[in-house]
Amino acid sequence: MSSTAGLRIVDLRLNVAATGNDIVDDINLKIERGRVLGLVGESGSGKTTVGLAVLSHARRGVEVAHGQIFCGDTEVLGLDNEAKRKIRGGLVSYVPQDPASSLNPALKIGMQLVEVLEAHDFGGSSEARKARIKEMMAEVLLPTDDEYLERYPHQLSGGQQQRVGLAMAFACRPSVIVLDEPTTGLDVSTQEHVLKTIRQLTRDHGVAALYITHDLAVIADLADDVAVMYSGRVVEQGEVTEIFKNPAHPYTRHLVAAAPDIASKKSIVGLAGRAESPGKRPVGCAFAPRCELAEDACRVAFPKMVPVGGRQAAACIKANQKASVAAGWAKTMSTRTLGEPAVELVSVSAGYSGNAVVHDVSLTIRKGECLALVGESGSGKTTVSRAIGGLHREWTGSIRLNGRELKTVARQRAVADRLAIQYVFQNPYGSLNPRRTVGDSIARPLIVDGKSKHDARRVVLDVLDKVSLPGPYANKYPDQLSGGERQRIAIARALVSEPEVLVCDEVTSALDVLVQAAIVDLLGDLRRQLGLAMLFVTHNLPLVRSIADEVAVMSEGRIVEVGMSESVIGDPQQEYTQSLISATPSIERSMR
């Protein structure tokens, strides 16, 4: 075979072993050596399943139905167990999503590195292995001294842990590497370093890399080629510029339209519905239930890949019709006149058992407007928002609602003040009682307040309507809902007390981009219709331009820059903000 042979996946299908339903099917991909292919798709689309298959591994309950995978010249699916073990970590290696849980907490990192070399007889002697480890540590920009290798995983930061994961993956000079969302959960500056390291290593060593992510901007920044997955199939593939400049499949177009971008003020567009899980997928094009171009022909059989031009191809019968799906939906952002202050923070400092983590923060949240509070993890965003909501007791300074001073914790505050500020949590899974119907969860504050069941019911239907869910949803339980629906319920629950201020803490960070866009859209509508003041806490910088009028940038407990979001993101004044913005990958910037 030619020297460019990297990874080739031919006609791959994996099933749920118990039922025989397909998890992924018809997967055909090719990655040349030295190139990076980005595999995107929403949660559950089968990205990890494909990635693991490349290592000839299937999770418990999953089986390979048919197909071939060539790493270099070796077909890996047909190998016997001992041969499979030999190629894993040798010919083909894996970098997992969560470095914290993928490194063994009971073993020193030096040990975890050297055992890969030993398992693959790499390096001959223990001195040679030691030298190789130092070389790898240097390549991933980690200290090479012996003391560092004696550390346990929990003594490293998240970024350092992921670098150890990378060092491990590149240790035996693999020809193919699978990276499964390796930067999810890392701060942007750490992510930038890790991405740089990945790019460097794949180019230098001629590795074919399969990079799995749901973040389009990362792909635009890093990858050479893209494959988009939906419901277990690849629906579009091609070179990065082709896909982002000219997405051909309606799903890809929606993805691009829904992705916020740091480099532009764009209103992001969501899409209702969700992909079905294996066994419940429709016949024909799986995207048809959500596709505005769908017609009967789409529902007959799964559309074939049709060439669109260049290396690009899409599995859609209308791939070559250039209809814009997202246009016309965009809503204009609110005007630039500043509203009345609803909540004012003056010199708020806060801490945990004596350790100050928030220093001297002053902010104004205005009626009918959204203030975004951004910053890296640990910068104190959540502590500030909890202080506003009265959920944190250790703070000093002053927080005023409509000019009235607020007491420290919610319990001490007047009922009206307590109802006026509502808090929506980060995790839509944890914040709803699983044993209660969502209708009951929403109605609870009303019942506690002494409203009759009948009245409460009416209000519940009303708020469900406000968050664009049909009335019968009141009878469902949280586990019958998707992540986006759960987050809508959480918002609905906040709305029943007719608040003036909504504090949203990372409410979209667990959601796929299409769902995130829909929630952002909803929050914008509510703000305009109900005149809500909103604090939107996020680490997702690109989102700021699409949702907020004003933004405050937080670092190490202090506000470093605050202003209109257009000017702060478009023309940052502070060095910290500038570095944050330049570290954030962007589709537009990459396409220039």
Added chain:
Amino acid sequence: MKASIFRFVLKRIALGLLTLFIVSLLIFAVTQALPSDPAEAMLGREATPETLEALRADFGLDKPIVVQYGNWLFGILSGDLGTSYATSIPVSEYIGPRVGASFFLLLIAAIGSIPLSIVVGANAALHRDRKFDTASSLISLILAAMPEFVVGTILTIVFSTTIWQLLPAVTYLEVGAPPWSDLQGLTLPVLTLLLAVTPYVARVMRAAMVEVLESDYVEMARLKGMDERTVLWRHAMPNAVGPAFQVIALNLAYLAGGVIIVERLFNFPGIGSALADAVRSRDLPVIQFLALIIAGVYILTNLLADIGTVLVTPRLRTRLK
């Protein structure tokens, strides 16, 4: 690092001693406050008030309770455990060999059950939902549902009376003779204790192991090409034994209590039978000292488990200051 572990161990020992002290207060208060009078119990109904008075004075029962406690504690600390009311032998002489025999029984049961339950639990987890797992779960459940005396009785029926006459149904062990001098007689008591403890620990081990085997780091170990033996022994086991330690400790402590019933059943001359006799004759010094020893075993095993858990868990170990 080393120094910090040392300090941690010292701290835990100090805490253990404090607990023991509080327990000793409780034991003394409860036993001394028992309604019946040891002097009366010993001399019977015919005793005259004078002889009773004399005996009480002999035992020191006429002194204020605080002084009695002080004398008792000081005695124990200086190695003088007092004299048994019932037998008039020094408590140390009376109980010493029995404690030794019971400890031996306990030790053998522990040495047998810990590795056995770890191996059974780990194997069940490894072959989850297969024959070995189903069979061992079923057996564990049945055994866990039966009290020791039932297990012991069944063992006796099977191995020494009705079915086979392989082993003696009771131990023929002289008090004071080394326990290993009657190995045949030891078999059934040890087996009973083994069967009482192993199921619990095995189930906890299985649960811990299942969780560990499902973890990302074990999947990662396979994905980097480790062979199954390394995955099991290097990557999975160290993370599973930590949680199991706590349960092992609880069960060893439980054994210290369970030993009483088993000793009665097999007529084994250990602390169990001694305690039963002492309670019958209101032999306060013996009761108090035995209660203290059993409490001591509880505290010691839990102490060892805490220290063990910290030692095998780097996250906890490195946090020590």
